[in-house]
Amino acid sequence: MAAFNFTVSESPTFILMGIPGLEAAHVWISIPFCACYIIGLVGNFIVLFVVGKEQTLHQPMYLLICMLALTDIGISTSVVPKALCIFWFDLKGITEGGCLTQTFFLHAVSVMHSAVLVTMAFDRYVAICNPLRYTTILTNARIAILGLVGLIRSVLFMLPLPLLLSRLPFCANRIIPHTYCEHMAVAKLSCGDIAVNRTYGLVMAFVVIGLDLTLVALSYCLIIRAVLRISSKKAHPKALNTCTAHICVMLISCILFLFSTLTHRFGHGIAPHIHIILADLFFLIPPMLNPIIYGVKTKELRVKVSQYTCRR
Structure with missing residues (x-):
């Protein structure tokens, strides 16, 4: 029996438990999960459709x-x-392949999401600090290049995660007490040394968060300095109002990302179901709220969405 416990399992399957301790309430928990997901999909697809159809929004x-x-x-x-x-x-x-794929995809898209928010901060900086040169500095081609750079960064940073997991031996216990295959949640199931996984995951989290937050903070410091130099105080709220949507999106995303990343490593005193629900909020709340925030705060987009909605 002792030999069996330490034998590496040949099973290619992991078991995701969902939210341990709340199994009886899974059906009820699924209602807000599904509602948030559908609202987010509809809102984001509407944004993509309207911007794609309207030539005036190709900016x-x-x-x-x-x-x-x-x-x-x-x-x-x-x-x-x-x-x-x-x-x-x-x-x-x-499956093990499906779990590693999900690990890579969710982390890579999260890093790409952060890169887009940084690019948006740079966009607001140019719009306020160099308005006369905005169209020459930020062209559609340059935005595409910045998006490609962000995509390459996310792939290069996150590709080692599934590669590091694939080299680990997994013992008989393949039960993941979570709703998805998060890197460290999977690594902790290994009966091998996970020091490299732990170090790389933590370094990448702080590098991405630290670098991106620093760039965003620098952009807003320069924006505030430029706004304060405007002689007319009535122009101050108008200038800063163009940044409110991005600030709201940044606050929501950063707070939830910090919760979902750090509680995996330092949240030992938190009840498991609370920890998992907080981690899941990062994948539910921003995708649902972001199109609403930009739809409300961006006049041109709001008008075009209203036109298409009324037309339908």
Whole structure:
């Protein structure tokens, strides 16, 4: 029996438990999960459709909003459908390849989401600090290049995660107490040394968060300095109002991302079901709220969406 416990399992399947301790309430929990997911999908697809159809919206700011919508769709879709399968049909099994793929995809899209938010901050900086040169500095081609750089960065940073997991031996216990295959949640199941996984995951989290938050903070410091130099105090709120949508999106995304990343490593005193629900909020709340925030705060987009809605 002792030999069996330490034998590496040949089973290619992991078991996702959903939200341990709340199994009896899975069906009820699925209702807000499904509602948030559908609202997010509808909102983001509306944004993509309207911007794609309207030539007048083929501008850098709206292209960035479309990039944000795509990452929001990717973030929620990487987690929510599988979670709903667990809640509704008790389909808890996931192959090892599927688990590693989900790990890479959800982390890579999250990093890409962060890169888009940084590019949006740069867009607001140019719009306020160099308004006369905005159209020459930020062209659609340059926005596409910045998006490509963000995509390459996310792939290069996150590709080692599934590669590091694939080298680990997994013992008989393949039960993941979560709704998705998060890197460290999977690594902790290994009967091998996970020091490299732990270090790389933590370094990448702080590098991405630290670098991106620093760039965003620098952009807003320069924006505030430029606004304070405007002689007319009545112009101050008008100038800063163009940044409110981005600030709201940044606050929501950063707070939830910090919760979902750090509680995996330092949240030992938190009840497991609370920890998992907080982590899942990152994949539910921003994708649902972001299109609403930009739809309300961006006049041109709001008008075009209203036109299409009324027309239909």
